[in-house]
Amino acid sequence: xxxxxxxxxxxxxxxxxxxxxxxxxxxxxxxxxxxxxxxxxxxxxxxxxxxxxxxxxxxxxxxxxxxxxxxxxxxxxxxxxxxxxxxxxxxxxxxxxxxxxxxxxxxxxxxxxxxxxxxxxxxxxxxxxxxxxxxxxxxxxxxxxxxxxxxxxxxxxxxxxxxxxxxxxxxxxxxxxxxxxxxxxxxxxxxxxxxxxxxxxxxxxxxxxxxxxxxxxxxxxxxxxxxxxxxxxxxxxxxxxxxxxxxxxxxxxxxxxxxxxxxxxxxxxxxxxxxxxxxxxxxxxxxxxxxxxxxxxxxxxxxxxxxxxxxxxxxxxxxxxxxxxxxxxxxxxxxxxxxxxxxxxxxxxxxxxxxxxxxxxxxxxxx
Amino acid sequence: xxxxxxxxxxxxxxxxxxxxxxxxxxxxxxxxxxxxxxxxxxxxxxxxxxxxxxxxxxxxxxxxxxxxxxxxxxxxxxxxxxxxxxxxxxxxxxxxxxxxxxxxxxxxxxxxxxxxxxxxxxxxxxxxxxxxxxxxxxxxxxxxxxxxxxxxxxxxxxxxxxxxxxxxxxxxxxxxxxxxxxxxxxxxxxxxxxxxxxxxxxxxxxxxxxxxxxxxxxxxxxxxxxxxxxxxxxxxxxxxxxxxxxxxxxxxxxxxxxxxxx
Numbered sequence: 001x002x003x004x005x006x007x008x009x010x011x012x013x014x015x016x017x018x019x020x021x022x023x024x025x026x027x028x029x030x031x032x033x034x035x036x037x038x039x040x041x042x043x044x045x046x047x048x049x050x051x052x053x054x055x056x057x058x059x060x061x062x063x064x065x066x067x068x069x070x071x072x073x074x075x076x077x078x079x080x081x082x083x084x085x086x087x088x089x090x091x092x093x094x095x096x097x098x099x100x101x102x103x104x105x106x107x108x109x110x111x112x113x114x115x116x117x118x119x120x121x122x123x124x125x126x127x128x129x130x131x132x133x134x135x136x137x138x139x140x141x142x143x144x145x146x147x148x149x150x151x152x153x154x155x156x157x158x159x160x161x162x163x164x165x166x167x168x169x170x171x172x173x174x175x176x177x178x179x180x181x182x183x184x185x186x187x188x189x190x191x192x193x194x195x196x197x198x199x200x201x202x203x204x205x206x207x208x209x210x211x212x213x214x215x216x217x218x219x220x221x222x223x224x225x226x227x228x229x230x231x232x233x234x235x236x237x238x239x240x241x242x243x244x245x246x247x248x249x250x251x252x253x254x255x256x257x258x259x260x261x262x263x264x265x266x267x268x269x270x271x272x273x274x275x276x277x278x279x280x281x282x283x284x285x286x287x288x289x290x291x292x293x294x295x296x297x298x299x300x301x302x303x304x305x306x307x308x309x310x311x312x313x314x315x316x317x318x319x320x321x322x323x324x325x326x327x328x329x330x331x332x333x334x335x336x337x338x339x340x341x342x343x344x345x346x347x348x349x350x351x352x353x354x355x356x357x358x359x360x361x362x363x364x365x366x367x
Numbered sequence: 368x369x370x371x372x373x374x375x376x377x378x379x380x381x382x383x384x385x386x387x388x389x390x391x392x393x394x395x396x397x398x399x400x401x402x403x404x405x406x407x408x409x410x411x412x413x414x415x416x417x418x419x420x421x422x423x424x425x426x427x428x429x430x431x432x433x434x435x436x437x438x439x440x441x442x443x444x445x446x447x448x449x450x451x452x453x454x455x456x457x458x459x460x461x462x463x464x465x466x467x468x469x470x471x472x473x474x475x476x477x478x479x480x481x482x483x484x485x486x487x488x489x490x491x492x493x494x495x496x497x498x499x500x501x502x503x504x505x506x507x508x509x510x511x512x513x514x515x516x517x518x519x520x521x522x523x524x525x526x527x528x529x530x531x532x533x534x535x536x537x538x539x540x541x542x543x544x545x546x547x548x549x550x551x552x553x554x555x556x557x558x559x560x561x562x563x564x565x566x567x568x569x570x571x572x573x574x575x576x577x578x579x580x581x582x583x584x585x586x587x588x589x590x591x592x593x594x595x596x597x598x599x600x601x602x603x604x605x606x607x608x609x610x611x612x613x614x615x616x617x618x619x620x621x622x623x624x625x626x627x628x629x
């Protein structure tokens with residue numbers, strides 16, 4: 001894990017085309033486009049996208065409950081605010097942000113499941129919300145938590161339905177299934193009932209079903225959720241191969257940093273519905289995540305006061321401590337801990353992307 | 368056209384295969400629809416002691432026909448649809464170039480095919496146990512019964528699918544179906560033939576869709592006098608009304624669904 005992280009930070013040079021947005025910038029100045037204005041050929045164009053949700057409000061107590069029953073008051077909660085970006089054909093872009101940041105809402109506007117409250121969106125030249133057949137033939141949405149395959153039947157049966165729905169001929173169906181089965185290493189699995197498949201196999205079969213109509217734009221919401229390391233790597237490799245083979249455009253969200261680092265050169269960072277960063281991944285981490293986690297198991301429990309001098313104590317449970325330290329202070333801190341304290345075990349990791357982003361947002365964007 | 372046929376056949380065959388995974392449940396689903404058989408026992412008892420236009424054997428045949436009509440027209444789309452909306456499973460289906468309703472229609476039709484052998488088996492058993500009730504309907508009546516039953520299935524489906532649309536606004540859309548079912552049970556001819564209803568009540572009931580759902584096809588099959596034109600026109604008319612409401616609610620519901628975050 002660490003090796004990968006450290007490696008990519010040194011491999012990728014800092015890219016100055018990245019744009020960091022601060023809260024006080026006006027929407028106009030947030031506009032970011034890759035290498036000038038290429039929107040006329042961009043496959044995904046989102047311009048000043050906004051989505052507000054009505055949320056009912058209720059005062060606490062009996063009176064509030066009664067009022068709520070008879071007359072509900074709603075207020076509008078912004079889920080996505082003035083998001084502008086373009087994505088070119090063949091790009092793989094990571095969509096990052098803490099839970100509730102507006103990632104899924106944006107994906108839903110891009111796929112046409114929901115209508116933007118304000119702003120415009122175009123995917124492959126279509127307005128997604130119209131859900132024209134030609135548009136639907138071009139895109140796919142995979143949600144890691146929602147399965148489409150019929151549970152009690154072999155995946156092949158669900159694939160047959162998809163083939164019929166997307167008007168794929170029998171011959172072409174055989175060819176595509178053969179090809180995708182090989183790419184996903186699913187040989188022999190498609191004839192087993194879906195319920196008998198492992199989580200990893202099932203996710204791969206879901207991907208196969210979602211890609212049978214050979215979409216050019218893939219929207220993936222947590223495609224590796226809950227998978228073990230091998231299965232995650234399998235899905236990642238497949239996505240990369242698919243992207244190269246068909247010049248497919250991929251926009252994916254993931255909580256696993258490894259997915260993002262392996263696949264995406266470019267990331268969009270969203271927080272509280274606003275686009276905060278659009279640019280290369282290495283630039284993001286350099287800018288926002290100069291932290292490391294040091295996990296220490298001590299020979300004996302120590303009070304908090306004795307530990308805070310080494311770094312930010314994030315967790316203290318008996319003999320187990322987790323520190324958060326600045327990246328540049330990492331080596332020094334580890335040496336100090338090892339010299340001063342009686343240590344049984346020590347591990348250094350990069351904090352999960354959620355946590356990194358969370359910390360960044362807590363402390364603001366004034367880096 | 369060829370594409371439509373292929374889509375339909377694929378959907379039907381896959382959903383049929385899926386239902387065969389539940390073969391033991393199928394027999395229970397068939398038995399769950401045996402309320403008419405219970406009602407038959409009650410009415411045959413009553414026929415022996417009271418003054419009714421129906422003789423004991425007439426009640427037996429009527430409720431047997433009710434049983435068949437119910438088996439052909441049973442619908443449960445609201446429960447599936449409600450689940451799809453609440454669990455967000457509708458979303459991926461909306462991104463396919465096929466209206467999600469066709470999955471439900473195919474599932475119902477496939478279930479009907481899977482259910483039929485059990486229904487016929489039960490029918491045979493019924494006549495073995497009660498041979499006096501056996502009769503052969505005329506070809507015309509049999510044909511009209513099948514036609515009416517298919518149309519009633521379409522009507523019941525569209526009505527329930529229309530109630531299902533309320534899943535976009537409330538988490539308990541099936542409650543509407545339960546209320547509707549109350550009227551259905553009493554007014555459709557399910558617990559008593561309409562011929563034994565007082566005349567003025569019957570006249571009012573005939574303006575609702577209920578009697579055409581059970582009493583109408585069952586009466587055709589056993590050869591009771593029915594107004595065929597009025598029956599078929601009523602079924603078609605109610606179908607069109609609910610179809611219109613359904614499409615209206617679907618469009619409004621789509622906006623609502625997307626408004627709440629799909």
